[in-house]
Amino acid sequence: MFPGVDGFHWTFAHVIFLAIFFAVGMTIVATTVLAIWRAHRDVKTRRVEQLRWHAEFEDLPPAERTCRHELAGRVEHRTCPHAFACGTCPEYSKYAALPTDAPEYAFGMDYPPNRLYHRGHSWVREDEDGLVTVGLDDLASRLVGKPDAVVLPEKGQWLEANGTGWRLRKNGCEMRVMAPIAGEVVETGSPAEGWYLKLRVPPEMRQWRHLLRGGEVPGWLMRELERLQLQLSPEGSAPSLADGGMLVDGLMDQMPKADWDNVMGGTFLQS
Amino acid sequence: MASSTLIDRRFIARGVERTGTARFAMWLAPWVLLLGVGLYAAYLCLYYGLNQTNMDNRFAFGLWIFLDLSIIALGAGAFFTGFLVYLIKMKELKAVLNSAVVLGFICYSGAMLVLAIDVGQPARAWFTFWHPNTHSMLTEVTFCISCYLVVLSLEYIPMLLKNRKLRQAPSFLAFEHQLHMLVPVLAAVGTLLSFFHQGSLGGLYGVLRGRPFAFREGFSIWPSTFFLFILSAIAVGPSFLALTTRLVEKVTGKALIPDSVYQRLGLISGLLLAFYVAAKSIDTLVWLNVTSPAVGFAPWEHYSYGQFGIWLMAAEIGLFGLVPAGLLLWPKTRARRGWLMTAAALACCGVLLNRFILTVQTLALPTLAFDEFMTYTPNWQEVATFGLVVAYGVILYSLSYRYLPLFPQEKELAGEVIEEGTHVSGR
Numbered sequence: 001m002f003p004g005v006d007g008f009h010w011t012f013a014h015v016i017f018l019a020i021f022f023a024v025g026m027t028i029v030a031t032t033v034l035a036i037w038r039a040h041r042d043v044k045t046r047r048v049e050q051l052r053w054h055a056e057f058e059d060l061p062p063a064e065r066t067c068r069h070e071l072a073g074r075v076e077h078r079t080c081p082h083a084f085a086c087g088t089c090p091e092y093s094k095y096a097a098l099p100t101d102a103p104e105y106a107f108g109m110d111y112p113p114n115r116l117y118h119r120g121h122s123w124v125r126e127d128e129d130g131l132v133t134v135g136l137d138d139l140a141s142r143l144v145g146k147p148d149a150v151v152l153p154e155k156g157q158w159l160e161a162n163g164t165g166w167r168l169r170k171n172g173c174e175m176r177v178m179a180p181i182a183g184e185v186v187e188t189g190s191p192a193e194g195w196y197l198k199l200r201v202p203p204e205m206r207q208w209r210h211l212l213r214g215g216e217v218p219g220w221l222m223r224e225l226e227r228l229q230l231q232l233s234p235e236g237s238a239p240s241l242a243d244g245g246m247l248v249d250g251l252m253d254q255m256p257k258a259d260w261d262n263v264m265g266g267t268f269l270q271s
Numbered sequence: 272m273a274s275s276t277l278i279d280r281r282f283i284a285r286g287v288e289r290t291g292t293a294r295f296a297m298w299l300a301p302w303v304l305l306l307g308v309g310l311y312a313a314y315l316c317l318y319y320g321l322n323q324t325n326m327d328n329r330f331a332f333g334l335w336i337f338l339d340l341s342i343i344a345l346g347a348g349a350f351f352t353g354f355l356v357y358l359i360k361m362k363e364l365k366a367v368l369n370s371a372v373v374l375g376f377i378c379y380s381g382a383m384l385v386l387a388i389d390v391g392q393p394a395r396a397w398f399t400f401w402h403p404n405t406h407s408m409l410t411e412v413t414f415c416i417s418c419y420l421v422v423l424s425l426e427y428i429p430m431l432l433k434n435r436k437l438r439q440a441p442s443f444l445a446f447e448h449q450l451h452m453l454v455p456v457l458a459a460v461g462t463l464l465s466f467f468h469q470g471s472l473g474g475l476y477g478v479l480r481g482r483p484f485a486f487r488e489g490f491s492i493w494p495s496t497f498f499l500f501i502l503s504a505i506a507v508g509p510s511f512l513a514l515t516t517r518l519v520e521k522v523t524g525k526a527l528i529p530d531s532v533y534q535r536l537g538l539i540s541g542l543l544l545a546f547y548v549a550a551k552s553i554d555t556l557v558w559l560n561v562t563s564p565a566v567g568f569a570p571w572e573h574y575s576y577g578q579f580g581i582w583l584m585a586a587e588i589g590l591f592g593l594v595p596a597g598l599l600l601w602p603k604t605r606a607r608r609g610w611l612m613t614a615a616a617l618a619c620c621g622v623l624l625n626r627f628i629l630t631v632q633t634l635a636l637p638t639l640a641f642d643e644f645m646t647y648t649p650n651w652q653e654v655a656t657f658g659l660v661v662a663y664g665v666i667l668y669s670l671s672y673r674y675l676p677l678f679p680q681e682k683e684l685a686g687e688v689i690e691e692g693t694h695v696s697g698r
Contacts, residue, residue, distance in 0.1 A: 006402055014405075024418055027460050031453045032425060038452075039445035048441040051448045055438070059676075061286075061683050265285030271435070 049163030053178070057083040059271035064227070068212055071219035073101030083162075084119055087209040100215035107221055108246040109138040116211035118180030119220070120269045122165060124211060127198075131186055134165065135195040136177065139224060140267055144170050145250025152188040152196060159183055159199065161210070166196055170252050173260045175268055181208055224267075231263045282436050282674050286682045288525065289673055299669060302662040309659020312652040313388050320391065325650045332630050334649040335389045338657055340472055340626040342378040343416070344500070345619060348508030349375020349423060350465035353458035355539070363535055366528040366680050369430055370519075371512050373671045376423045381660040383420060388656055408475040415468030422461045426454060430675050466501060473500025476629045483566045484573045485633040487558060495554045496629075502550060506543035507622040509536040510595075510615035517612055519672060525685070527678040530608075537611050541599025544618055548592040555588065576644040579632050587628065591621025 002008060002018075042048055057065070067078035068086065074095050082089045115123040121140035125133045136144070151167040159165060165179035183199030190196070212220055225247070232255060252260055265271060276291035283289050290298075315323045326333045352371040355361040387393040400417075403410040432438060432447035470493065476485040477494025487494040513536040520527050559570040574581040598604045598614035605611055637644050649657075671677055 002401070017411075021414060021418075024460055024464065027456065028418065028421055028425070031456050032450075035446060035449040035453055038449040039442060042445035042449070043442050048445050052438075052441075052444055055433075055444070055448065059284075059679075059682075261280060262285050271285050 046158075046160065049160040053162035054083055056270055060269065063223075064266065064269070066220075066223065067095075068216045068220075069095035069098070071102065071212070071223070072214075072216040073219060074098040084210050087207050092209065102215045102219040103222060104215070104218060106138075106218055107225060109142070109221065111138060111217050111221070113214065116180070116208055116213050117217055117220070118178065118211055120162075120178035120180070121267055122177055122180045122196075124180050124208065130200075132181065132183060132199045132201050133195045134180060134197040134199060135189075136191070139221065139247065140177075141191070142247045142249050143228075143251045143263070143267065144168060144175070145253055147191060150191065150196075153185045155185050155188065157185045159185060159197075171256065171260065173252070173264055175264050176270060177268060180211060181205075227266055228263065231266060232258050279674075282434060284435050284676055286685075288685070290523075295669075295673065299666060302665045302669075305658045305662035306666065309655045309657075309662060312655035313659060315652055316388050316656065317391065317393070321389075323650075323652045325648060325653065329645055330631075330634050330647040332634060333647055334653045334657055335385045337627050337630045338660060339382045339385055339389075340630060341623050342660070343382050343469070343472065344504040344507060344622045344626060345511040346375045346378025346382075346508070347465060347469060347504035348512040349378070349426075350419070350458075350461040351505045351508045352512065353426070353454075354462045357455040357458040358462065361535075363532060366532045366678065367512050367516060367536070369675070369679070370516060370677045371508075372423065372426045372430065373668060373675075373677060374512065374515060376420075376427045377664040377667050379416065379420045379423055381664055383416065384663070385656065385660055408471045408478060411471040412468050412475070415464045415471065419461055419464040419468065422457050422464065425450065425457055426461070429454070430671070430677075433676050434674050465504075469501045469504045470497040473497050473629075476633060479633070480566075482633050482636075482638060483563055483568045484636050484638075485629060486562065486566070487554065488562055495557075499547070499551055499554060502543065502547040503622050503625060506540055506547045507618050509540040510544075510599075510618040512536060513540070514612060514615045514619060515668075516678075517608075517615075523672075525681065527681050527684065529680065529684070533608070533611060534605060537599045537605045537615070540615065540618060541596055541605065544592065544596040545600060548588060548596055551588055551592065555584065573632075573636055576636060577646060579628075579635060583624070583628060583632070587621060587624050591617050591624055595621065 003010075008014075042051060062079050065080045067075065067080045068084075069075045070078045075098070078095075080089075086092050111117070115125045117123050117137060121137045123135050123137050125135075127133055147168040147170045149169040151169075153159060153164075153166060159179040159182060161179060161182045163179050163182075165177045168175040168177060177196075179197075181199065181201060182205055183201040185197055186200050187198040188196065189198070228247075232251075248254055276293065277283065277289065278292040289295070312323075324333065349371045352364055352368050356364050356368050387396065390396075399410075399413050403413070429447045429451045432443045432450075438444050438447065473496035474489075474494055475496075476482075477487040477489060477496035479485045485496070487496050489495045489497060513533055516528055517533075563570060563573070571581065573579075574584065595614040595617040598610050599618070604614070631647065635645055635647065
């Protein structure tokens with residue numbers, strides 16, 4: 001079969017068979033080697049965080065990929081095809097020019113208008129000193145209450161937008177909070193201080209079109225509260241209308257038997 | 272399901288419901304027992320040799336080869352779905368692609384396992400590559416199946432690395448992504464390999480000049496059975512995929528794929544099955560009227576021994592070919608889940624019967640004047656080894672379903688009604 005083995009001699013059939021066989025073998029080997037090499041490159045160039053976000057986004061059900069313009073009531077229905085990267089969306093400007101038609105209240109929660117909000121429940125505020133403060137938004141804070149542990153990045157560390165910002169642990173539930181923007185960590189805070197990170201962001205990277213603002217926030221909150229209500233309803237109970245109550249502080253402690261692993265996955269956009 | 276009963280919760284994707292760990296262990300227990308018995312039987316065969324089986328010089332092919340041919344045919348859904356999704360761009364079938372890959376991997380690795388026991392001396396398996404019999408169809412089969420199992424493994428790895436715990440490792444995540452990006456290349460290679468080994472498995476029987484029951488004329492070096500095996504495998508692959516998916520839905524009580532995907536699988540299977548039945552009928556007529564008489568056998572002589580009567584041919588072509596093809600092609604029956612599954616089951620039975628006839632009936636019939644009609648019954652070691660493969664398949668599929676994203680639309684479909692009047696309770 002092979003040259004040099006068992007009195008092999010070249011025939012047309014041998015040439016054809018060996019050519020196909022080795023082409024197939026080489027394709028398989030080359031594919032594997034290429035995948036390993038590219039993976040190694042991705043790890044070295046810290047592209048993994050972006051890959052992780054895109055994988056997480058693909059796993060989100062369509063209802064959680066609602067376009068910001070739908071949240072703001074500018075369009076009736078639209079699902080985001082760009083992993084919430086509105087900066088690269090060719091249709092952003094077209095829809096952004098339309099008037100909003102969304103509720104203007106924040107359901108009794110604290111969502112100051114001078115902040116921008118990430119779908120992973122963190123907020124961003126530009127400070128007068130040029131730094132950018134990042135914190136956990138009110139809904140997520142009310143769910144978690146006082147975390148058992150917080151793992152913050154080191155000072156000087158560079159964070160990627162949609163990469164890991166910091167980690168929380170509560171009642172055995174591990175949560176990864178996504179960094180809402182890219183930047184270098186200058187200072188770290190704590191839940192008690194109401195913020196977690198201060199970042200230095202180069203001027204050319206202050207393109208935060210992907211963050212929610214203004215009239216988009218109440219529409220997003222309304223959907224998030226609906227999701228929470230569904231996920232926290234007892235198994236087998238029929239869907240019911242919200243009674244208008246406010247979200248209590250430290251819901252994880254109030255409802256210890258709920259499936260918080262699942263709820264927090266939906267809250268922090270992780271599958 | 273309360274999360275407290277899920278000890279392995281951290282390995283299960285968020286947002287999907289899985290049965291409690293204890294209940295899952297109870298489900299696995301009988302299969303593990305069957306696996307254990309099968310492993311013992313396999314040990315006996317490997318240690319003492321094939322005298323542990325009821326196979327002999329006449330019946331060198333028995334239950335195991337029937338099993339091999341059958342699961343390789345049923346596993347064709349893997350390469351064919353990959354071909355339809357990546358090369359024909361039938362995106363709708365992505366809903367079952369992962370499941371198809373797992374089924375394919377199980378089928379082919381199971382086939383390799385049985386072959387290793389059947390051929391024996393697995394440590395010398397490399398001989399078949401280094402000193403192959405270039406005049407045997409089995410050489411092509413060996414080369415293609417080995418390569419295709421590697422391809423299936425490479426297609427299975429990204430799914431494995433999508434496990435919630437494993438994907439936390441950055442290098443695994445990156446490798447999974449990059450391998451996934453290259454899967455279309457693997458799908459193309461898999462299609463090429465599958466085309467040839469499915470065909471060569473059929474060709475293996477078609478070239479048996481000494482067995483007039485199996486011998487067929489054909490095109491160039493390939494007998495007609497070469498093409499019939501390819502056609503029957505790709506016709507039945509989608510049916511088997513639909514059938515297994517429905518079975519998982521029944522067992523778990525959850526909707527896993529949209530109805531449109533079932534419809535599409537049914538239509539593809541129906542079209543190919545109709546084509547196969549037509550080709551098989553023509554082939555049978557040519558064989559009965561030309562090929563068989565040419566080597567001295569009257570047309571119906573082959574069907575005059577024991578249980579192997581003409582009814583087998585009628586069942587194979589009519590009941591398990593024409594009937595399911597009709598049910599799958601007629602929109603009204605295809606739209607009814609019960610009929611669709613009945614047709615899919617009939618189609619799968621048809622391919623099993625075809626492989627049984629070619630493996631067992633071929634060897635049972637006398638071919639020379641002094642030959643006698645012989646029958647063969649597998650002994651417990653053979654049956655247990657058969658059980659080993661089945662148990663291995665059920666266990667691997669169950670674990671894959673529990674820990675890997677086999678059905679990407681499962682979360683979306685959570686709470687869907689899977690049967691009239693029955694709402695999914697989320698088991």
